[in-house]
Amino acid sequence: MRVLSNKLAEGLPDAHVVWCPACKILHKFYVNSFGLNKARWTWNGDINRPTFSPSLIITISSGDKNKSDIRCHSFLKNGIWEYLNDCTHEMAGKKVPLPDLPDWVLKHHRVNSDA
Numbered sequence: 001m002r003v004l005s006n007k008l009a010e011g012l013p014d015a016h017v018v019w020c021p022a023c024k025i026l027h028k029f030y031v032n033s034f035g036l037n038k039a040r041w042t043w044n045g046d047i048n049r050p051t052f053s054p055s056l057i058i059t060i061s062s063g064d065k066n067k068s069d070i071r072c073h074s075f076l077k078n079g080i081w082e083y084l085n086d087c088t089h090e091m092a093g094k095k096v097p098l099p100d101l102p103d104w105v106l107k108h109h110r111v112n113s114d115a
Contacts, residue, residue: 005047006100007079016043018050019101020058022083022091023072026105027058049079050098 001017002010009017014032019025029041029052044051053075060070070089075082079098083091100106 001105003101003106006106007098008047008050009101009105016050016052017101017105018076019099019105020072020074020081021096021099022074022081022087022089023058023060023070025060026101027056027072029056029076044078046079051077051079055084 004010004016007018011017011026011028015028015030017026017028020027029043030039031041031043031052041052041054041056055073055075058072060072062069068088071087072089073084073086075084076098081091081096081098083089083094083096085093087093
């Protein structure tokens, strides 16, 4: 993984990685190539206030058949997470600034000097 800024890293080729404060995990946007589910996003090229389109839908398994999975359906526009109302986490319907990547990402991967 290569850190592009405090907000954005590049994972696998063409996979841009950001922190989701609702799910408390990294989310990937595939640009110029297709992800596992054949999805592909456009990116505005801004490493500090990224916009990816279209929306991102993530389902996180609870790992427990007695608990519901977590659904995160959102847009990331100009560095703002826009969580849609069909999310099943506490940030559904909210707009939240994109936080910095977690320290464990920033400490283990050098930040680009242009950031």
